[in-house]
Amino acid sequence: MSKVYETVIGLEVHVELATKTKIFCGCSTEFGGAPNTHTCPVCTGMPGSLPVLNKAVVEKAVAVGLATNCNITRNCKFDRKNYFYPDNPQNYQISQLYYPICRDGYVEIEVEGKKKKVRIHEIHMEEDAGKLVHEERSDSSLVDFNRSGVPLIEIVSEPDMRSAEEVIAYLDKLRLIIQYLGASDCKLNEGSMRADVNLSVREVGSEEFGTRTETKNLNSFKAIARAIENERERQIDLLESGEKVVQETRRWDDNKEYSYPMRSKEDAQDYRYFPDPDLVPVIISEEWIEKIKNSQPELRDEKIIRYKEEYDIPEYDIMIITASKKMADIFEEAISLGAAPKKVSNWLMGETMRLMKETDTEADNLKFSAENLAKLIKLIEDKAINGTVAKEVFEKVFAEDINPEKYVDDNGLRTVNDEGALRETIQKIIDANPKSVEDIRNGKQKAIGFLVGQTMKEMKGKADPSEVNRIIKEILG
Amino acid sequence: MVITDETIEYVGILAKLELSGEEKEQAKKDMTNMLEYVGKLNELDTDGVEAMSHAFPISNVFREDEVTNGDDRENLLKNAPDKKDGCYRVPKTFD
Numbered sequence: 001m002s003k004v005y006e007t008v009i010g011l012e013v014h015v016e017l018a019t020k021t022k023i024f025c026g027c028s029t030e031f032g033g034a035p036n037t038h039t040c041p042v043c044t045g046m047p048g049s050l051p052v053l054n055k056a057v058v059e060k061a062v063a064v065g066l067a068t069n070c071n072i073t074r075n076c077k078f079d080r081k082n083y084f085y086p087d088n089p090q091n092y093q094i095s096q097l098y099y100p101i102c103r104d105g106y107v108e109i110e111v112e113g114k115k116k117k118v119r120i121h122e123i124h125m126e127e128d129a130g131k132l133v134h135e136e137r138s139d140s141s142l143v144d145f146n147r148s149g150v151p152l153i154e155i156v157s158e159p160d161m162r163s164a165e166e167v168i169a170y171l172d173k174l175r176l177i178i179q180y181l182g183a184s185d186c187k188l189n190e191g192s193m194r195a196d197v198n199l200s201v202r203e204v205g206s207e208e209f210g211t212r213t214e215t216k217n218l219n220s221f222k223a224i225a226r227a228i229e230n231e232r233e234r235q236i237d238l239l240e241s242g243e244k245v246v247q248e249t250r251r252w253d254d255n256k257e258y259s260y261p262m263r264s265k266e267d268a269q270d271y272r273y274f275p276d277p278d279l280v281p282v283i284i285s286e287e288w289i290e291k292i293k294n295s296q297p298e299l300r301d302e303k304i305i306r307y308k309e310e311y312d313i314p315e316y317d318i319m320i321i322t323a324s325k326k327m328a329d330i331f332e333e334a335i336s337l338g339a340a341p342k343k344v345s346n347w348l349m350g351e352t353m354r355l356m357k358e359t360d361t362e363a364d365n366l367k368f369s370a371e372n373l374a375k376l377i378k379l380i381e382d383k384a385i386n387g388t389v390a391k392e393v394f395e396k397v398f399a400e401d402i403n404p405e406k407y408v409d410d411n412g413l414r415t416v417n418d419e420g421a422l423r424e425t426i427q428k429i430i431d432a433n434p435k436s437v438e439d440i441r442n443g444k445q446k447a448i449g450f451l452v453g454q455t456m457k458e459m460k461g462k463a464d465p466s467e468v469n470r471i472i473k474e475i476l477g
Numbered sequence: 478m479v480i481t482d483e484t485i486e487y488v489g490i491l492a493k494l495e496l497s498g499e500e501k502e503q504a505k506k507d508m509t510n511m512l513e514y515v516g517k518l519n520e521l522d523t524d525g526v527e528a529m530s531h532a533f534p535i536s537n538v539f540r541e542d543e544v545t546n547g548d549d550r551e552n553l554l555k556n557a558p559d560k561k562d563g564c565y566r567v568p569k570t571f572d
Contacts, residue, residue, distance in 0.1 A: 020543065021544050026543065026545030027544070027546045028544045028546075035550075036550045036563050037548040037550050037563075038546075038548075039549070039550065044553055052538060053539055054540050055540065085570070132570060134570075139569050140559075140561075141567050141568070141569050142561055142564035143565040143567055144564050145565075270491055277531060279530075279538075280533075280537070282537060
């Protein structure tokens with residue numbers, strides 16, 4: 001008893017590339033069209049149709065390969081993977097088996113302060129399948145081929161991970177690299193990034209790998225962590241009771257939090273790969289690679305270094321802001337529009353994070369524009385609104401990306417800078433609160449706060465509290 | 478090379494075909510013939526010859542990433558044996 005087991009994990013990550021068109025035809029990849037309105041003879045597998053490779057797919061795949069330290073295959077080819085399933089109209093998927101576009105890379109991850117390399121076995125290009133909708137109370141399914149032919153890359157890691165934490169760090173690293181490259185938006189919950197977990201267990205110290213299983217249908221980091229824990233326990237239980245782990249593909253059920261085998265034993269797994277005769281080889285020259293390298297945008301690690309040099313903001317803020325391409329973009333754009341880096345950072349770290357938490361919004365899904373944040377910051381700088389009003393306006397900016405200048409004017413939220421009007425109100429408050437005035441005269445400074453509060457209330461928040469404070473002191477001598 | 482009963486059985490499963498005994502015999506004969514025909518190539522010495530995936534020496538045929546296809550759903554669905562709500566209708570299938 002009490003053997004100590006180690007979990008060995010490798011990942012197959014599918015990423016939908018952010019191209020305008022599909023991998024082999026000029027159909028749009030746009031999400032959410034009515035069923036089958038983004039299809040043509042090629043992506044519905046009509047006999048006699050001819051696939052022609054989208055150049056942008058090759059360039060994005062090479063960009064990801066370069067950013068993950070891979071060797072680029074100079075002479076790469078496409079193969080057919082044969083299987084029958086109604087979401088696959090050709091009865092084969094065009095993929096790459098023999099000459100994948102990238103090989104032998106790695107990314108560096110950090111878990112609990114420890115750095116580690118996760119090696120990438122290969123990255124290959126392939127096409128996505130269509131979508132099946134199962135009709136309730138009927139014996140039929142409906143097929144929508146809008147996703148059929150959407151370009152994917154599959155990133156296959158070596159079995160280098162040992163825990164759910166390492167898996168999540170690895171996925172996060174890939175997500176950030178790919179998002180920064182603009183190669184994909186990498187949203188797990190929307191399926192533009194999908195991870196299949198290959199997992200086996202072995203006794204600590206053992207050199208040999210155990211029998212592995214593959215778990216699919218993992219749509220969130222939480223599901224991945226749970227599925228890993230669950231599968232590890234399941235395999236250890238089998239081994240402890242003297243049984244064997246069966247090599248199989250399992251499907252995770254996120255509601256019931258367990259996995260079950262996907263295919264029955266009668267289903268032979270034999271894809272009979274062979275080179276696709278419809279597609280000619282892709283030869284990637286040194287010049288082409290150089291060109292892609294030179295047009296690569298600044299990646300996160302580079303951004304972190306530059307922010308440290310250029311902006312006077314805490315390292316913690318830099319890490320949070322750069323943890324999402326979207327937030328880093330807002331940050332930089334607001335600065336380019338004239339807002340002070342420190343101020344932008346404060347709004348992102350403070351109110352933005354608070355509202356994100358409150359509305360359960362991820363940074364990648366932020367809706368407001370840098371322009372409107374910059375305008376809001378300008379309004380505060382100009383003392384056109386005070387801090388309390390600004391927070392109120394920002395909630396609107398956050399939710400609906402409203403123009404704060406217009407909103408402030410439409411709702412009469414501008415601070416009253418007319419000192420005459422302000423003095424008049426203050427005098428009224430002073431006259432109405434003789435007790436407080438007496439307290440102040442007797443040295444109870446706290447009572448000033450009460451008068452400031454009353455004035456702000458009377459002014460409906462549209463006054464600068466420090467200004468009110470100054471005038472009260474002046475009147476009371 | 479002779480196609481065995483086991484091979485025909487296996488290929489039948491892969492192709493999702495249910496063949497009668499008579500059809501199996503015919504398929505065995507046909508496939509054996511085909512393999513013998515291309516088997517001639519095995520007589521050649523191909524050491525040091527790189528495998529080709531395409532009959533013509535061309536490479537790098539690309540499209541630019543521009544949308545060229547519009548909505549042709551009605552025409553495409555004309556090929557479908559069964560359809561519903563703009564979709565192809567097939568026997569119920571699960572993962």
